[in-house]
Amino acid sequence: MLSAEIIAIGSELLTPNFVDTNSMYLTRQLNEIGISVVMKAITGDDENYLEQALRGSLERTPIIITIGGLGPTEDDVTKKVVARVLRRQLVLDDDILASIEKRFKARGVEMPKNNARQALILSGSEVLENKNGTAPGLWINADRNHVVLLPGPPSELMPMFEETCIPRLRKLAGGMALARRIFRTTGLPESALDARIAPIYQKHKNVQTTLLAKPGQVDVRLTAAARTEAEADRTVQDLADGIEKELQEFIFAKTEQSLEEIVGMHLVDKKATIAVAESCTGGMLAERLTGVDGSSRYFLSGIITYSNQSKIDLAGIPPLLLEMQGAVSEEVARGLAESIREKIGTTIGVGITGIAGPSGGSPEKPVGTVHIAVAGPGGISHQRYVFPGSRDRIRWQATQAALNMTRRVLLEM
Amino acid sequence: MLSAEIIAIGSELLTPNFVDTNSMYLTRQLNEIGISVVMKAITGDDENYLEQALRGSLERTPIIITIGGLGPTEDDVTKKVVARVLRRQLVLDDDILASIEKRFKARGVEMPKNNARQALILSGSEVLENKNGTAPGLWINADRNHVVLLPGPPSELMPMFEETCIPRLRKLAGGMALARRIFRTTGLPESALDARIAPIYQKHKNVQTTLLAKPGQVDVRLTAAARTEAEADRTVQDLADGIEKELQEFIFAKTEQSLEEIVGMHLVDKKATIAVAESCTGGMLAERLTGVDGSSRYFLSGIITYSNQSKIDLAGIPPLLLEMQGAVSEEVARGLAESIREKIGTTIGVGITGIAGPSGGSPEKPVGTVHIAVAGPGGISHQRYVFPGSRDRIRWQATQAALNMTRRVLLEM
Numbered sequence: 001m002l003s004a005e006i007i008a009i010g011s012e013l014l015t016p017n018f019v020d021t022n023s024m025y026l027t028r029q030l031n032e033i034g035i036s037v038v039m040k041a042i043t044g045d046d047e048n049y050l051e052q053a054l055r056g057s058l059e060r061t062p063i064i065i066t067i068g069g070l071g072p073t074e075d076d077v078t079k080k081v082v083a084r085v086l087r088r089q090l091v092l093d094d095d096i097l098a099s100i101e102k103r104f105k106a107r108g109v110e111m112p113k114n115n116a117r118q119a120l121i122l123s124g125s126e127v128l129e130n131k132n133g134t135a136p137g138l139w140i141n142a143d144r145n146h147v148v149l150l151p152g153p154p155s156e157l158m159p160m161f162e163e164t165c166i167p168r169l170r171k172l173a174g175g176m177a178l179a180r181r182i183f184r185t186t187g188l189p190e191s192a193l194d195a196r197i198a199p200i201y202q203k204h205k206n207v208q209t210t211l212l213a214k215p216g217q218v219d220v221r222l223t224a225a226a227r228t229e230a231e232a233d234r235t236v237q238d239l240a241d242g243i244e245k246e247l248q249e250f251i252f253a254k255t256e257q258s259l260e261e262i263v264g265m266h267l268v269d270k271k272a273t274i275a276v277a278e279s280c281t282g283g284m285l286a287e288r289l290t291g292v293d294g295s296s297r298y299f300l301s302g303i304i305t306y307s308n309q310s311k312i313d314l315a316g317i318p319p320l321l322l323e324m325q326g327a328v329s330e331e332v333a334r335g336l337a338e339s340i341r342e343k344i345g346t347t348i349g350v351g352i353t354g355i356a357g358p359s360g361g362s363p364e365k366p367v368g369t370v371h372i373a374v375a376g377p378g379g380i381s382h383q384r385y386v387f388p389g390s391r392d393r394i395r396w397q398a399t400q401a402a403l404n405m406t407r408r409v410l411l412e413m
Numbered sequence: 414m415l416s417a418e419i420i421a422i423g424s425e426l427l428t429p430n431f432v433d434t435n436s437m438y439l440t441r442q443l444n445e446i447g448i449s450v451v452m453k454a455i456t457g458d459d460e461n462y463l464e465q466a467l468r469g470s471l472e473r474t475p476i477i478i479t480i481g482g483l484g485p486t487e488d489d490v491t492k493k494v495v496a497r498v499l500r501r502q503l504v505l506d507d508d509i510l511a512s513i514e515k516r517f518k519a520r521g522v523e524m525p526k527n528n529a530r531q532a533l534i535l536s537g538s539e540v541l542e543n544k545n546g547t548a549p550g551l552w553i554n555a556d557r558n559h560v561v562l563l564p565g566p567p568s569e570l571m572p573m574f575e576e577t578c579i580p581r582l583r584k585l586a587g588g589m590a591l592a593r594r595i596f597r598t599t600g601l602p603e604s605a606l607d608a609r610i611a612p613i614y615q616k617h618k619n620v621q622t623t624l625l626a627k628p629g630q631v632d633v634r635l636t637a638a639a640r641t642e643a644e645a646d647r648t649v650q651d652l653a654d655g656i657e658k659e660l661q662e663f664i665f666a667k668t669e670q671s672l673e674e675i676v677g678m679h680l681v682d683k684k685a686t687i688a689v690a691e692s693c694t695g696g697m698l699a700e701r702l703t704g705v706d707g708s709s710r711y712f713l714s715g716i717i718t719y720s721n722q723s724k725i726d727l728a729g730i731p732p733l734l735l736e737m738q739g740a741v742s743e744e745v746a747r748g749l750a751e752s753i754r755e756k757i758g759t760t761i762g763v764g765i766t767g768i769a770g771p772s773g774g775s776p777e778k779p780v781g782t783v784h785i786a787v788a789g790p791g792g793i794s795h796q797r798y799v800f801p802g803s804r805d806r807i808r809w810q811a812t813q814a815a816l817n818m819t820r821r822v823l824l825e826m
Contacts, residue, residue, distance in 0.1 A: 014440065014449075014450050014451070014452075014453065015440070016437050016438075016440040016441035016444060016623070016625075017437065017623075017625060018437070019432055019437070020433075024429050024430065024431070024432070025429075027427065027428070027429045028429035031428075031429060036427075037427050038427070038456070038457060038459065038462055039427075039454065039455065039456050039457075039462050039466070040427065040454065040455040041452065041453065041454045041455075041466075042452065042453040042454075043451075043452050044451060044452075046451070048473070049451060049452050049473070052469055052472075052473060053452070053454075053469070056465055056466070056469050059465075060461070060462070060465060189525075190484065190485070190486070191484070191485040191486065191525045191527055191528050192525050194485075194486040194487075194488075194527070195525055195526070195527060198486070198487065208424075210424045210425055210428075210458075211486070211488065212425040213484075215568075221425075221428075276717075278696075281700075281703075282699050282700050282702070282703025282704065282708075282712070282715075283691075283695075283696030283697065283698070283699030283700035283703065283715055283717070284696065284700045285696070286695050286696030286699075286700075286717045286719075287694075287695050287696035287697045287699075287700045289695070290695025290696065290717070290719060291695065291804070291805065291808070293771055293772075293804060294772070295695075295719075296719060296720070299695070299719050300719055300720040300722070300723055301716065301717050301718055301719050301720060301723035301727060302695075302696055302715075302716070302717035302719070303714065303715070303716050303717070303727070304689075304696070304699045304703070304714050304715035304716070304717075305714055306699075306703060306708075306709060306712050306713055306714050306715070307709070307712075307713040307714060309713070310713055310714035310757060313756075313757075314714060314716070343726075344723060344726075358706055359706075359707070366519065368520070386519075386520050386521060387520075388516065388519070388520055389545060389546075389568070390545055390568060391704070391706060392568070392704065393545075393568060395704070
């Protein structure tokens with residue numbers, strides 16, 4: 001697979017709030033034509049750092065794309081550094097100078113003298129026209145690399161890249177076709193999941209396998225490149241079949257959808273409705289379910305029975321049960337699920353009660369203990385979990401588990 | 414000024430949608446103690462690229478911070494590569510191994526064998542304790558550099574960095590005294606806020622002023638550096654006084670606390686309790702309130718009246734009112750707030766009803782229209798808002814506004 005590196009240049013890019021959307025955009029564009037991005041770097045407007053980054057990239061990667069540093073000021077060092085590293089001359093391009101002067105004239109402004117710097121190009125480079133600004137881009141075929149210099153403003157970079165670079169890069173990529181698969185899983189920690197599938201994906205060196213773990217979720221991504229679409233598809237499908245067979249019950253989506261979107265989809269499919277009664281998750285389950293567009297079709301209501309009194313008043317949990325079993329118990333979870341289902345008259349009722357911490361734990365019921373019950377037409381299922389981590393993480397994992405239990409109940413309906 | 418480079422490691426970081434929030438966070442933290450970030454790089458889980466990036470960084474910059482690649486899988490190459498580049502051995506640390514095993518045991522799970530890899534450390538390195546995960550960090554004093562290895566999950570990286578790295582780095586930065594102020598505001602968009610305070614902070618060139626905007630919130634951070642603490646403090650206080658005077662009613666915290674933490678603090682102060690009735694926010698307000706440690710002292714319960722029927726059944730909104738005014742109306746918001754306050758018997762009741770979109774808007778009630786009411790001992794206050802943005806953003810801003818209205822009611826109690 002052809003590979004590229006991206007170097008973004010500009011001191012403002014090294015401030016805390018800067019998100020390098022340009023390189024995200026370029027990554028997406030490059031991936032779509034079968035070019036992988038193997039490294040990204042950000043340097044300030046500093047000749048030394050840029051030179052070092054560039055020398056490193058030239059040694060290892062065929063395509064180098066720089067972003068920014070093509071402006072008219074002293075700060076804008078990209079062309080100067082690239083020329084030095086590639087041993088090229090900087091020469092004044094009369095056509096570019098004329099077109100910059102014309103742009104200023106059209107606005108009734110005299111061209112500031114330093115804008116002439118933008119008409120300097122590297123000898124032997126191809127000019128990439130900038131229809132939306134004064135700084136043209138440059139494409140340089142060096143001995144072993146292609147070096148592409150793009151302007152920093154996204155409104156200039158994006159059209160320039162699509163119009164002038166994509167066709168060139170597509171040719172270089174030799175029309176490799178790509179095929180991708182994704183499996184979103186829940187219920188297995190990353191290390192356990194990896195232990196199960198590593199023996200499978202290690203036999204498919206021609207497919208790139210990536211794991212991405214979040215609390216309560218691991219995504220497995222597969223990418224194959226081949227000469228034809230059919231071949232890439234076959235290659236990736238081979239591995240995908242093996243992984244799907246191994247992970248079966250843990251896979252909740254083979255798309256980029258979230259668990260709450262999947263649950264919503266099943267609810268719509270089954271023409272089912274849902275209501276929830278939450279204690280330790282404090283509304284997070286309802287919040288996730290209602291975060292999905294169109295969730296009013298199936299989500300009817302929820303109650304957050306945080307205090308014991310509200311477990312009695314809002315969910316009709318018998319006071320004696322609370323006293324005997326404690327609020328964090330299988331019985332209370334079942335009671336919450338059943339009671340909200342009956343009260344609202346939904347197909348599904350979910351009950352959650354647990355200890356999110358940091359305080360409130362005990363030896364028998366440590367922080368992280370969560371009881372979840374899902375009541376449906378076929379009865380009530382219940383699970384006890386002990387989740388690791390902070391209050392936030394425990395609550396998140398509890399909603400993840402509740403959504404997954406709901407998904408399974410819906411699948412069996 | 415002391416300088417640092419950040420190298421983030423992980424193939425998922427090179428996918429198009431990934432935002433490297435870790436390096437943004439580290440940049441902010443480093444800048445605040447007077448260390449500049451001169452270069453950032455992202456490499457995949459690839460030994461060669463990481464090795465080359467690392468060798469380059471070691472030659473030019475005293476502090477190198479790596480993020481990620483400390484996990485238990487084959488993919489996780491950071492320690493191996495750093496050991497090779499710095500010519501150190503990888504040795505098994507028995508204490509770390511024991512603590513990882515203990516973490517798994519506490520959850521009733523056997524430690525997967527490959528998690529033992531996380532107990533490997535570089536010879537001569539200091540272990541940075543990970544209170545929120547299994548991968549410890551490492552601090553290595555090399556010949557001319559300090560190399561710091563941090564885990565990738567932000568929930569592990571952030572507390573580890575603040576507790577173990579900041580004190581060490583502060584010493585390295587040479588003891589310039591720093592003084593800081595923060596103002597967290599809500600209710601003014603960033604541009605309007607900046608227009609009001611720019612004339613003030615521009616007169617204080619010796620204080621670094623940074624604005625950080627999130628939906629429904631703008632933070633103003635001031636940092637001054639000086640030879641003595643007293644001098645730094647005087648310098649920053651001068652500007653802080655001016656800004657506080659200008660922004661007064663929009664400031665909800667002069668600390669790093671969230672709006673829900675501030676509301677929680679006031680509730681505890683006033684020995685008051687709260688219950689909420691939410692429609693369009695679907696539980697997000699309750700979720701935020703209960704996300705605060707110890708919130709069970711004041712948060713009693715909530716209802717999510719998503720369907721119209723549940724507004725009638727759970728909150729006693731008269732059907733005729735719903736029909737006449739519509740579910741998204743001042744009357745329904747007031748009804749929700751009043752009804753939940755009475756039903757649960759709390760000091761404060763909050764009602765929210767609105768249109769989060771993307772569908773459901775009309776010319777009189779466009780998407781983003783939200784009515785919020787807060788009922789307290791002194792009566793009910795109400796506001797109508799039209800929030801811009803996506804479903805998520807609208808819901809977030811609605812909870813932000815509801816929390817701020819609650820804060821004001823509590824202040825007047």
